[in-house]
Amino acid sequence: MTAGTGRVPFGARLVSAVAERGALCVGIDPHPGLLEAWGLPVDAGGLERFALTAVEALAGTVAVLKPQSAFFEAHGSRGVAVLERVIAESRQAGALVLLDVKRGDIGSTMSAYANAYLADSSPLAADAVTLSPFLGFGSLEPALALAERTGRGVFVLARTSNPEGPQVQTATLADGGRSVAQAMADEAAARNAGADPLGSVGLVVGATVGRTGLDFSQVNGPFLAPGIGAQGATAQDLRTVFGDRLAHVLPATSRDVLRHGPGVAEVRSAALRAVESIAASLAV
Numbered sequence: 001m002t003a004g005t006g007r008v009p010f011g012a013r014l015v016s017a018v019a020e021r022g023a024l025c026v027g028i029d030p031h032p033g034l035l036e037a038w039g040l041p042v043d044a045g046g047l048e049r050f051a052l053t054a055v056e057a058l059a060g061t062v063a064v065l066k067p068q069s070a071f072f073e074a075h076g077s078r079g080v081a082v083l084e085r086v087i088a089e090s091r092q093a094g095a096l097v098l099l100d101v102k103r104g105d106i107g108s109t110m111s112a113y114a115n116a117y118l119a120d121s122s123p124l125a126a127d128a129v130t131l132s133p134f135l136g137f138g139s140l141e142p143a144l145a146l147a148e149r150t151g152r153g154v155f156v157l158a159r160t161s162n163p164e165g166p167q168v169q170t171a172t173l174a175d176g177g178r179s180v181a182q183a184m185a186d187e188a189a190a191r192n193a194g195a196d197p198l199g200s201v202g203l204v205v206g207a208t209v210g211r212t213g214l215d216f217s218q219v220n221g222p223f224l225a226p227g228i229g230a231q232g233a234t235a236q237d238l239r240t241v242f243g244d245r246l247a248h249v250l251p252a253t254s255r256d257v258l259r260h261g262p263g264v265a266e267v268r269s270a271a272l273r274a275v276e277s278i279a280a281s282l283a284v
């Protein structure tokens with residue numbers, strides 16, 4: 001079992017973490033190619049060395065760490081055991097952990113996913129998870145409810161960083177002129193209404209997506225903005241994507257920091273440079 005949250009809502013804990021450490025989420029994505037580049041074998045032992053080095057370099061420095069579950073699952077039960085350690089040790093070192101699992105299922109199965117990642121009793125419980133709403137936002141209710149009860153958060157996909165996203169996300173809903181992405185923003189806004197300083201239902205909006213025309217003014221929650229670095233977006237792009245919502249944006253990058261390994265100091269320096277360059281871009 002990982003440590004609890006003290007029932008302080010995720011949104012409030014995120015605001016404190018960002019104030020203390022800067023607005024940055026670093027992904028822990030143990031790609032086989034990165035393991036090789038670090039001189040590690042592509043097996044569970046190599047995964048463990050890679051992931052725990054990343055934790056050592058980053059968990060005392062960066063506001064949010066985002067392990068990508070698939071890269072751990074690919075190594076079977078030993079990989080999942082490493083993921084449990086990554087979550088526990090990162091949280092002990094003061095980082096918030098956003099577990100990237102992009103789950104979405106019919107409501108009754110969604111309850112099981114919620115218990116796996118958002119219940120205090122689970123060995124895989126993180127501070128927040130990524131969720132996919134394309135079975136309908138309402139199907140996520142068990143996760144939203146459990147996250148709220150346990151002081152955890154969720155980030156719901158809205159406008160993802162990949163080029164295929166618009167096929168679904170910019171489509172117009174049957175009930176009127178809104179896009180699917182706008183509907184997700186409106187659902188998040190409804191869940192976060194009145195939360196202070198920030199709600200715990202976030203959205204995922206890629207840093208790569210450019211001007212969207214989406215209205216984020218009522219969301220009152222955090223925006224995870226992946227795509228910086230390896231996918232071509234820069235910190236300067238955030239202003240175009242998020243306009244006057246920049247204060248609530250959590251920029252995310254993974255390979256662009258991890259490629260500086262295997263040295264702990266080099267990985268940490270790369271993350272600190274990213275924090276500074278993002279802070280400079282957001283301040284101008």
Ligand SMILES: O=C(O)c1cc(=O)[nH]c(=O)n1[C@@H]1O[C@H](COP(=O)(O)O)[C@@H](O)[C@H]1O
Binds near residue numbers: 027029160255
């Ligand atoms: O939910 C995510 O984290 C996510 C959403 C999205 O729209 N785009 C996106 O790249 N991600 C994740 O963010 C990480 C990006 O890694 P880099 O491209 O190496 O910075 C990967 O783990 C992706 O799965």
